[in-house]
Amino acid sequence: MAKRKTNEAGSSTGHRADVLRVLGVLKSATADQIQRLSSPHLTYRHTTKDTAAEQKEARTASHRGALNDLRRHGLSVDGGRITQPQLPRPSAGRRRAEVAPPW
Structure with missing residues (x-):
């Protein structure tokens, strides 16, 4: 099977649009937050x-793929990991995505 060139993570246009819509409002969000805001019906999947952890991994896989494709196109950036005491599980860092700066 040939490797995809434009969207290597295999994301759909709909998922990429969801990610851009959420990041347009929040400017910074985790894949879990993006999934819960754009596709709340998938929360019980x-x-x-x-x-x-396995449930969350399976539930957010499509949106994480969309984020990876948008990063490759320069439309979002990886905001790094956040570990703060006010998080529900302080030991587990959460990856944040951010809108890429226009410059």
């Missing part, structure tokens, strides 16, 4: 997975 993959409930047959054993752990909450």
